[in-house]
Every structure is written in C-alpha cells, then in structure tokens.
Amino acid sequence: MPAEVVDGREIATAIRRDMRREVEVLTGTQGRPPGLAVILVGDDLASTTYVRNKGKACEEVGIKSVQIHLPATTSREELLDILHGLNKDETVDGILVQLPLPPHIEERSILEAVDPAKDVDGFHPSNLGGLLTGHPLFVASTPLGIMEVLDRFQVAIEGKDAVVVGWSTIVGKPIAFLLLERRASVTVCQQWTRDLDQHTRQAEILVVAAGKPGLVRGDMVKEGAVVIDVGINRVAGKLVGDVDFPSVYPKASLITPVPGGVGPLTVAMLLKNTLLSYKARGSLPRKP
Numbered sequence: 001m002p003a004e005v006v007d008g009r010e011i012a013t014a015i016r017r018d019m020r021r022e023v024e025v026l027t028g029t030q031g032r033p034p035g036l037a038v039i040l041v042g043d044d045l046a047s048t049t050y051v052r053n054k055g056k057a058c059e060e061v062g063i064k065s066v067q068i069h070l071p072a073t074t075s076r077e078e079l080l081d082i083l084h085g086l087n088k089d090e091t092v093d094g095i096l097v098q099l100p101l102p103p104h105i106e107e108r109s110i111l112e113a114v115d116p117a118k119d120v121d122g123f124h125p126s127n128l129g130g131l132l133t134g135h136p137l138f139v140a141s142t143p144l145g146i147m148e149v150l151d152r153f154q155v156a157i158e159g160k161d162a163v164v165v166g167w168s169t170i171v172g173k174p175i176a177f178l179l180l181e182r183r184a185s186v187t188v189c190q191q192w193t194r195d196l197d198q199h200t201r202q203a204e205i206l207v208v209a210a211g212k213p214g215l216v217r218g219d220m221v222k223e224g225a226v227v228i229d230v231g232i233n234r235v236a237g238k239l240v241g242d243v244d245f246p247s248v249y250p251k252a253s254l255i256t257p258v259p260g261g262v263g264p265l266t267v268a269m270l271l272k273n274t275l276l277s278y279k280a281r282g283s284l285p286r287k288p
C-alpha cells in the first residue's frame with residue numbers, strides 16, 4: 001500500500017494556532033510578549049527567505065520578532081558585541097544566528113557566545129552536550145520537528161531499527177540521540193558509507209539528511225518503512241529532498257515530502273522553543 005504523506009504545513013498551522021492562544025494569555029499576565037532575536041549577516045538568498053519566514057511565523061503567533069540584518073562585512077567582534085547585548089536584554093527570550101555566516105566569521109565562537117538559556121536553535125555546546133546526557137535546555141528545531149511527526153503519526157519507536165543518513169550537528173547527530181533516548185537501535189550512516197543500501201534496507205525508521213538529491217531510492221527502502229526526508233536541494237530551479245519520492249512512496253508506510261514535510265515543522269518548533277524559554281526564564285519583567 002502506498003505511503004501516508006505527511007502534510008507538514010497543516011501540522012505547523014495547527015501548532016501555531018494552539019500557540020497563538022497560549023501566547024495571548026501569557027502576554028496578558030506577564031506584561032510582554034515572548035521575544036525572538038534573529039541575526040542575519042549578509043544577503044544569502046536562501047537565508048534571507050528563511051529569516052523572513054521565521055519573522056512571519058512569529059508575528060502570526062504573537063511572538064515579538066527582532067530581526068537584525070547586518071552587512072556581510074560585519075566583523076566577528078561587532079557580531080559578538082550585538083550578541084552580548086541580546087544575552088542581557090530581558091525582553092529577548094530566544095537568539096538565533098542564521099547560518100551559514102560569511103567565511104571570515106568563525107561559526108563556533110559565535111554559537112558559543114549565545115547564552116545557552118536563550119539558545120533556541122540548540123546549537124550551543126552545552127545544549128548539544130545535554131542531548132548526550134538526556135537533559136538539554138533546547139534541542140535544535142529540525143530534529144524536534146522530526147520527533148513531532150513520529151509522535152503525531154503514533155510511530156512506535158522503542159525497539160525499532162532506525163537508520164540516520166547524514167551526521168550534521170544540526171540534524172543527523174541530534175536526531176540519532178533523540179531516537180536512542182526513545183530506545184530505538186540507531187545506525188548513523190553517511191552518503192559515503194560502504195554499501196549504504198544494506199544499512200537503509202534494515203531501517204524501520206529512515207531519516208535522510210545528507211544534502212544529496214535522490215540519494216535514497218525505492219530499492220534501498222524496506223517495505224513499510226517510515227521515511228523522513230530532511231534534504232533541501234535545488235535542482236533545475238525546483239526544491240527536492242534527498243529521497244527519490246516517486247520510487248520510495250509506494251514502499252513506505254509514512255513519508256515526508258519536500259517541500260511541505262519537515263520544513264514547516266522546523267519553524268514551528270523554533271516558535272515552541274522560544275515559548276519554552278519565555279516560560280522558563282524566571283525574571284520576566286512584570287506589568288507596572
């Protein structure tokens with residue numbers, strides 16, 4: 001039987017609708033809305049679109065979004081100064097530095113400068129380390145979006161064979177740990193893994209986040225597998241994932257399309273993290 005296709009846009013809309021009500025009530029009692037600061041350095045086209053979408057989503061749920069657009073020539077020190085200011089700003093609950101940064105700014109030192117308690121992207125080493133111990137303050141939004149799909153569609157995880165293709169710090173590594181935490185047996189592969197198809201064919205849950213269009217074809221997928229495609233690739237002007245949808249769809253039991261699958265959920269999870277931070281921070285300014 002062909003797969004059930006996840007409508008990420010519909011789920012994200014439902015999440016935002018629920019959040020909007022909660023944010024409205026909290027804003028009334030706390031005297032200020034949750035705040036998310038998004039920093040964009042330079043004019044990368046994809047990043048500009050992502051940042052705009054994040055701003056729109058914030059507006060829709062009543063989160064105050066502060067977008068800081070800096071020129072590509074911004075120095076590391078200037079960026080650090082801005083981050084230190086945002087770390088201290090009590091009206092800012094979440095800070096996100098859109099990646100990639102221009103090549104002259106070392107990414108690691110910037111991500112480490114974000115207060116871990118405002119690190120709604122979950123990229124700070126203390127939050128990534130928290131994933132290993134099972135107690136992160138924040139988990140990156142894309143892996144959270146994947147878990148949201150698995151849970152909404154009541155995919156049993158405990159005892160399952162899960163295969164993750166791709167080992168990025170943003171998706172592959174965190175989702176591997178989240179699945180381990182839920183007692184799956186997890187194999188992490190890369191696009192270079194020898195006999196990749198032998199691994200993927202074992203997967204009852206297959207997460208593909210390798211950034212290579214068409215990497216996973218139907219003959220590489222177990223009958224009835226849950227297939228989560230996290231790839232976002234532009235091929236001949238069209239957005240495609242890492243999974244060859246036409247050949248995988250007939251074999252899978254559940255599949256996320258690209259676009260419209262995990263992508264919209266990523267933004268919804270960022271909003272959730274911001275709300276979580278707002279609720280967790282003890283020193284919320286009160287209404288006068």
Ligand code: GUN
Pocket residue numbers: 096097098099100121141142170
């Ligand atoms: N660039 C691509 N994906 C992401 C993301 O999830 N967060 C940030 N900050 N930058 C990105």
